[in-house]
Amino acid sequence: ATLSYARYGKDNVRLYKVQRNEDGTQDVTEMTVCTLLEGDITESWTKADNSGIVATDTQKQTVYIMAKLHPVNPPELFASILGDHFLSTYSHIHVAHVSVTVHRWTRMEVDGKPHPHSFMRDGVETRVVEAVARRSKGITIRSGIKGLLVLKSTGSQFWGFHRDEFTRLPETWDRILSTEVEAGWNWRSFSALDEVKKDVAAFNKAWSDARKITLETFATENSPSVQNTMYLMSEQILAAVPRVESVEYSLPNKHYFEIDLSWYKGLKNTGADAEVYAPQSDPNGLIQCTVTRK
Numbered sequence: 001a002t003l004s005y006a007r008y009g010k011d012n013v014r015l016y017k018v019q020r021n022e023d024g025t026q027d028v029t030e031m032t033v034c035t036l037l038e039g040d041i042t043e044s045w046t047k048a049d050n051s052g053i054v055a056t057d058t059q060k061q062t063v064y065i066m067a068k069l070h071p072v073n074p075p076e077l078f079a080s081i082l083g084d085h086f087l088s089t090y091s092h093i094h095v096a097h098v099s100v101t102v103h104r105w106t107r108m109e110v111d112g113k114p115h116p117h118s119f120m121r122d123g124v125e126t127r128v129v130e131a132v133a134r135r136s137k138g139i140t141i142r143s144g145i146k147g148l149l150v151l152k153s154t155g156s157q158f159w160g161f162h163r164d165e166f167t168r169l170p171e172t173w174d175r176i177l178s179t180e181v182e183a184g185w186n187w188r189s190f191s192a193l194d195e196v197k198k199d200v201a202a203f204n205k206a207w208s209d210a211r212k213i214t215l216e217t218f219a220t221e222n223s224p225s226v227q228n229t230m231y232l233m234s235e236q237i238l239a240a241v242p243r244v245e246s247v248e249y250s251l252p253n254k255h256y257f258e259i260d261l262s263w264y265k266g267l268k269n270t271g272a273d274a275e276v277y278a279p280q281s282d283p284n285g286l287i288q289c290t291v292t293r294k
């Protein structure tokens with residue numbers, strides 16, 4: 001038998017880091033990290049030879065040490081530092097996959113002023129990064145947003161789609177649109193950690209641009225379909241971030257069904273009279289795309 005795929009590491013390594021600033025304010029970062037290594041370690045699978053294994057616990061300890069010794073923000077930099085560390089420390093490791101999920105701690109406002117050290121979890125939305133460091137091949141980075149729940153009560157249409165004997169869905173020029181945004185953008189690969197450090201300012205700008213573009217396009221577009229709206233978002237992100245080579249979206253269409261209440265004294269609650277709807281947990285539409293530069 002042949003080992004055709006082999007990588008191992010520690011998943012769900014959670015860490016929190018506080019930054020105590022000169023002006024008395026404090027900043028916090030909470031993230032979940034996964035490291036997965038590849039290299040000349042197939043004999044730990046095939047021959048029970050553990051001599052080449054950098055234990056997953058060692059990988060976990062390394063994450064904590066690197067978080068103490070280096071910046072954890074932007075997450076793209078921290079993930080690249082970790083990936084670079086594993087390759088430069090272990091000559092028999094040739095690929096390091098590092099994913100980082102940053103959880104939201106948004107600074108509280110108290111009496112109209114940002115509070116120096118109090119934060120709130122305003123949503124399950126996360127900022128995500130996947131970095132892959134390959135020996136003498138540089139570092140590829142994919143950044144993204146996950147779990148950003150949005151809804152609009154109108155300004156969404158869906159008509160003109162193919163109809164045949166299997167089609168029941170009525171056309172609509174006014175519907176609820178709700179989705180949970182999963183967006184990603186792939187950076188042109190970095191030759192080494194130094195190049196990531198040089199471009200470090202681009203990462204936070206890209207994330208805030210992508211988030212703003214997503215929210216504002218979702219809100220302002222009178223969407224003819226999920227497909228078209230996500231394409232418009234992607235085009236704008238490519239225009240805003242020169243170093244990004246492609247943008248990906250995966251958007252579930254979380255349906256809200258009208259409820260016919262006419263059985264109750266002829267109560268009108270469908271079409272233009274619809275006010276009470278049944279949110280559907282499943283099934284959901286799922287619309288995905290990757291958009292690259294011309």
Ligand SMILES: O=c1[nH]c(=O)c2nn[nH]c2[nH]1
Nearest residue numbers: 158224225226227253285
């Ligand atoms: O925006 C939409 N795209 C679709 O492909 C689809 N199919 N059913 N409803 C839909 N809404």
